[in-house]
Amino acid sequence: MKEIIFAGFGGQGVLTGGLILSFMAAEKDLETTWMPAYGATMRGGKANCVVKMGEVGGERIGNPLMGHADALIAMNEPSLDYLGKTKKGAVVIVNSHGVDENYEYPSDKKVYKVDSVELAEKVSNEQGQNLVMLGAMMKVTELYPKDEAIDLMCKFFASKGKEKYNEKNIAAFLAGYDAV
Amino acid sequence: MAKELLKGNEALAEAALRGGCTFYSGYPITPQTEVMEYLSDRMPEIGRTFIQAESEIAAISQVMGAAWTGEKALTSSSGPGVSLKQEGISYIAHNNFPCVILNVCRWGNGLGSLDSAQTDYNRETRGGGQGDYRCIVMAPASIQEGVDMMYDAYDVAEEYHNPVVILTEAMLGQMIEGVNLPEFKPVKKLGLIRPYGRAGKDYMEKYAVHYNRMVDELERWESIQTEDADYVLVAFGMPSRVCTDVVSILRGKGEKVGLIRPINLWPFPFKAFEGIRPKAFITVETNETGQLVDDVAIAAKKSGAGDVPVYCLATHHECADEEAVLDYFEKVKSGSVKERY
Known part of the structure; x- marks a missing residue:
């Protein structure tokens, strides 16, 4: 079972970012859960979701809550509060635009810094910061091969009637993928 | 085929329709509101009746009326809202009307909070309102299980002539999992239901048979x-x-x-x-x-x-x-x- 936390401020696309991961798993016939931060935290302040995915077909997912994540995508500094919910050796993708460069990370995490704002602007997709982070995470964790991940991401947006943005979204994904 | 990713509240709402639900009346409350929101759009689309009532008491009263005439009636709420419905639920149970009540449970006594919890266990399993009756109470642990329960809930309610409560939790309502949605069942309405009647020896004898059958047959x-x-x-x-x-x-x-x-x-x-x-x-x-x-x-x-x-x-x-x-x-x-x- 894989567990990934996608965290940031409301509006940074963290819930959608997590949903794309769940969609990818479901398309591969794997069990998956997507649990949003629930309650007042959804309005403007901290937002997060935790996604769990089976690794083989039929693997049942018990507790859907955050606990021992394999990866944390942190779009801002408060998201680093969830470092305690990650495993030893977990991958942490940090948005360097939103986190103090002198932040001291625990030594047992593999930290990758990605400026999602600058990279998203560079490909003229300011709203695609979550996809920049998703691309970086995909490369580091090797969750799915690049082309398969891109196909599934495009399928996700198509399922929401948003396939016309696929080209811009691929550019954002690749900007992150190539930055780590 | 890949499972569909659905939010718990929306998945159960759709499952109710596929299981035959023809009538809904309810009043909004977090963390259940997506159930209503979904049905408000979906029920008119497939020719079924959706009412946003003026209060929880009105909602359960409308559910009682609809159930009496053989409609497959649903209401949904969370802890405080289901409290307001208890008098109606007691009447529904007394009159052996089948219906389904969905409680997406949040924490709390009084107003409580929005946190996910299981604080309504006692109320749901003990009848909740005045008198001496029980609701059949089902508690899913996954969205798929909730869908399957809701899909069959009208069959169970009508078989036993008793209200069914599906007790979920805020987390289960808000989270998303992969779900296989079943096909629409053909809707067979019961027609006007004859209540057991006023309290008395006849009533008690009938209710004892009714109660014992549920106890004997519905452990899961x-x-x-x-x-x-x-x-x-x-x-x-x-x-x-x-x-x-x-x-x-x-x-x-x-x-x-x-x-x-x-x-x-x-x-x-x-x-x-x-x-x-x-x-x-x-x-x-x-x-x-x-x-x-x-x-x-x-x-x-x-x-x-x-x-x-x-x-x-x-x-x-x-x-x-x-x-x-x-x-x-x-x-x-x-x-x-x-x-x-």
Whole structure:
């Protein structure tokens, strides 16, 4: 079972970012859960979701809550509060635009810094910061091969009637993928 | 085909329609509002009746009227809203009308909070309103299970002429999982229902038959590795998912631990406790004082297991995680916590 936390401020696309991961798993016939931060935290302040995915077909997912994540995508500094919910050796993708460069990370995490704002602007997709982070995470964790991940991401947006943005979204994904 | 990713509240709303629901009346409340929001759009689309009532009392009264005439009626709410509906539910149960009530449970007494919890266990399993009746209570642990329950809920309600309560939790309503949605059932309406009548000897005789049939036929549960277990966890809904993980962890360490997961909360699955002889039962519940623990104590006594101690881990307004259950388990083993019964 894989567990990934996608965290940031409301509006940074963290819930959608997590949903794309769940969609990818479901398309591969794997069990998956997507649990949003629930309650007042959804309005403007901290937002997060935790996604769990089976690794083989039929693997049942018990507790859907955050606990021992394999990866944390942190779009801002408060998201680093969830470092305690990650495993030893977990991958942490940090948005360097939103986190103090002198932040001291625990030594047992593999930290990758990605400026999602600058990279998203560079490909003229300011709203695609979550996809920049998703691309970086995909490369580091090797969750799915690049082309398969891109196909599934495009399928996700198509399922929401948003396939016309696929080209811009691929550019954002690749900007992150190539930055780590 | 890949499963569809659906939010719990929306998945159960769609499942109700596919299971035959023809009439809905309700009033908004977090964390249930997506059920109404979804149905407000979907029911007119397929020619069914949706009403946003002026209050919870109006909603349950409309459900009673609709159920009386044989409509497959649904209402939904959360803890405080279902409280307001209790008088109506009592009348519905008294008059043997079938209907379905969905409670997406949030924490709390009074207004409570928006936290996910299981604090309405006692109310739902004891009838809740005035008088002496029970609702059939089903508690899913996954969105798929909730969908399957809701899909068959009208068949059960009509078979037993009794209200069915589906008790989910805020987390289960808000989370997303992959779901296989079943096909639409053909809608067969019962027509006008003849109530059992006013209280009296005739009524009591009829209700006794009705009650005993539910008790005899509707126990449902899942047992995981209980046969040889020294310690048996008992949990439903979200905590039961955590306990499933805990059983795997502890079995991996050579501890003989099992889990009983009640699927129907009423009638309580007493049969699940027959023939097992653990050193202790441990309930894991998202509430303050422990509620399920009372039924487990009765079940332990009824099963003939002897004087087996029953412990309760009640984790307030947060669902227990694996560490909390493991920690409590060690305390039970070492004797550093006191049993409830």
